[in-house]
Structures are given as structure tokens and as C-alpha cells.
Amino acid sequence: MSAEPLEIYLEEQDLGRSLRDDVRTGLTARPKWLPPKWFYDARGSELFEEITRLPEYYPTRAERSVLQRRAGEIAELTGAKTLIELGSGSSEKTRLLLDAFTRRGGLGTFVPLDVSVSALRQSTAQIATDYPGLRVRGIVGDFTRHLDRLPTGGRRLVIFLGGTIGNLLPAERAGFLAAMRASLEPGDWLLIGTDLVKDPSIVVPAYDDAAGVTAEFNRNVLRVVNRELGADFDPEAFAHVALWDPEREWIEMRLRAERPVRARVLDLDVEFAAGEELRTEVSAKFRPEGIAAELVAAGFTAREFWTDADGLFGVTLARAA
DSSP, X not given: OOOOOOEEOSOHHHHHHHHHHHHHHHHTSSSEEOOGXXXXXXXXXXXXXXXXXXXXXXXXXXXXXXXXXXXXXXXXXXXXXXXXXXXXXXXXXXXXXHHHHHHHOOOOEEEEEESOHHHHHHHHHHHHHHXXXXXXXXXXXXXXXXXXXXXXXXXXXXXXXXXXXXXXOHHHHHHHHHXXXXXXXXXXXXXXEXXXXXXXXXXXXXXXXXXXXXXXXXXXXXXXXXXXXXOOOOGGGEEEXXXXXXXXXXXXXXXXXXXXXXXXXXXXXXXXXXXXXXXXXXXXXXXXXXXXXXXXXXXXXXXXXXXXXXXXXXXXXXXXX
């Protein structure tokens, strides 16, 4: 069965407008910031794939080990007819679940949602080839805006992997989980991956690797702004910084100006003093009781919580109450 034509709710002009709005808002704020979604052009996606293979970057390996052990159990517990993946990318880890559902039988439809038309077209075509009995419906959309476009009917399992929920600030997270619950029917399921609080000596190197791949990934946001908005930032004028915030229990990635920097972007003259920082990502780490409480507050019941053998990463299976 070939993949169905993509359902597109996010056009190129929407992305362009969103980038302009974020750049104008973030670069005129004090302190300055840009959201992490703008790391991910083609080059940024390649760099992130490289990051996931680095020895310091444990989350991908740890989450995959959980799914390898628990995929069959997830298929049995949920009995899902439709599997929906938010921020799907290449859907690599999802294949562990697709394999388990294929063995069990009963899954009819796979719905990956992602902002990238090209990545989604490639991944849906490949999955449709590899799982010929499966209906594959790709949705081009933003998981913070288009949850109301998810297909209805049948028992659904939504998966949100990779610890991506940690990139949302607490208020954003609460809003996302509430919107997620509103888009589901009672009895539908949510599978969510969360990086866990641990010693900073493990966390920080995952965001500041010895090979400098994460530093290149971080600076890529400036290259995206340069290319898409005709800006003239010098990415090499910024050092990569990864800091652990013990109070909020999150990592902040920043770009620190190593000298005074002046750049023109849109109709703005943007200036950085030497040492001034631009926040590019927050990556919250969770405690099991914390993520369970957030899910309950949004209208879910946390049913199962699993970790890898080293307790680095958690996967929660919750049900819409």
C-alpha cells in the first residue's frame, strides 16, 4: 500500500511568518532568545542525527532500550487501531512499536505529524513500503497548533518521544497537554518520553560534547536566520554554552558573543555586547512523580512508567480519563 498524499496544514509561508515573528520577538527581548525549532533545517537535522550517535548523548539510546523491551506490552495494553506520532522526523524508534503492533495485529493506520514536508514525504513512503498492510497518513503541521487535525475514531495511541516535551516551558507544557487531552476521546492513549533528573556530570556533556557537534548544531540557528531572512550574523562569533539550572532542573543552551556583535535582520539592528548570551533551548528533566502529576492535571491517568536499566530516561503510558 502506498502512502496517502500528505495533509498539509502548515505552508511554507506559515513557517516564514512564524520565523519572522519569533526573530522579531526573541531578538528584541531582554535577555534575547530564539526557539529551538529553528535548528532543524536539512543541515540541522543531519547534525542532530549525528548528536544522537555521540557517546555523551544518552537519551536516544536509553529511550530506544525502553521501547525494545516494552513495545509488545504497549501493543497489548493499548490495543490501538491508530498510531499517531508527533514530531515524527524519521520515525526510527517508532518502528519498534510498528513491529510490535504488526506481530499483534489490529493496527490499521499510522499517522506521523511533522513540520517538514520533505522529511515526512520520505518517511511515509518508506514506512508504507516496509509495512504494506498499514494505511499511512502523513500530516504536515505543528504539534503546538494542529492537534485538532488529528484523525478521529477507533482506539488511538499518540506517541511523543525523544524528550521533546522538555523543550516546552512549564506553562507551554501545561497548555500542550491540555490541548492533547482535548483532542482525544476517553480511553485513548498517550505514550510520552521524558529525560529524567540526574547528576549534572551526565546531563551537561550530552549537550556539550567533546567533538563539538552540539556547538555546530546550536550555531545553526543563526545560519537558518541568515539564509531565510537575509541576516548577516557571523555564527563563529558565538561560543556554545550549556548550563545546568539546578532550581528549574533543566539544561539551557545558549550562544555567547565572544566579541561585540552587530547584525542586521528584518528591519532591526541587533547588537550583542561581548559576553552577552542568546538562549536557544531549554531542555527540562523530569522526576517520575512530576510528569505523572502534570498528566493528571491535564486529564490523563498515568498507567505505566518504565525506565532503561540505568534509570536515565522515562517512558510513561497514560490514558485519557
